[in-house]
Amino acid sequence: MTDARFEDGAERPLRLIARDADDLRVLSALVQDSVLTGADFQYQRARRRFSVLLNRFRWEDQAQAKAAGRRVERVRSVLDFSDVTAVAHQGLERDGETILSLLSIAYVPQVEVGADEPAGPGRVVLTFAGDGALALSVECLEVELSDVTRPYAAPSGKTPSHGD
Template identity: 55%
Template sequence: MTDAKFEDGAEQPLRLMAADMDDLQVMSALTQDAVFPGNEMSFRKSERRFALLLNRFRWEDKTAAERRGRDFERVQSVLFVDDVLGVQTQGVSRDEETVYSLMSMAFEAGEDGMGRLILTLSGDGAIALNVEALNVSLKDVTRPYVAPSKQAPGHDD
């Protein structure tokens, strides 16, 4: 018997849940550099649910794409945050022309499991979700497609 490798899940759609800081760290890494227009986010106050439709870079497939010499891929994914009590934004417009890049997700714990989930966007944008508990899910909803740039995202150090 051999241990599972990261690449073993490369061809399957992601379906992940985050209920603690370790889970969120993994989800944050897999959603880094996901892009979305400002009109693809919604907060349903009565359901206490925030949703964001992302075009996610497939970090889990990057090594396999490099090894096989094929183009990098993106996939549409939905990020759901449940148990949301309120949403605050900074430097975020809800129009369809403005495209954002998700850089990271972090949780600032409060009392009794409550806290703030911070979605940091490239530039100066941020989305803060006041939550009753950390309850985040990510689900791929389309088949992967060739990344328009055919490149992996890069960051200046």
């Protein structure tokens, strides 16, 4: 068995699960520069689930788009966080007007676990441009990223840049 390659995905939607900090770093890279509004958050307290609907930049397709001379793409995706016991936020407008740009997702464990063990209780922190943050207290780390639409040409036609 060989490792999966981005090229193998072609037009198939992504569906990935993170159960440890290393997995979450992969998801974080894939959702970096996603855009959404405060209305795109949903916390289902009874189900202990927090969901985020976002417009994800398709980093996995960037090189192929450039090589083929076509526009870069975005896709609508859902991030589902399981076993969420509390939600806190700072510096985020919860309206449907303000555009938020997701920079990263990180996991902060309550206690360190071994490399081969799934992550236990801790906090998942979503960091947004403009000093906004969302913290989810979780009993264990389980995050699913699912593309829910076909890719579409990014309206700006540009690859996100952070001025590096």
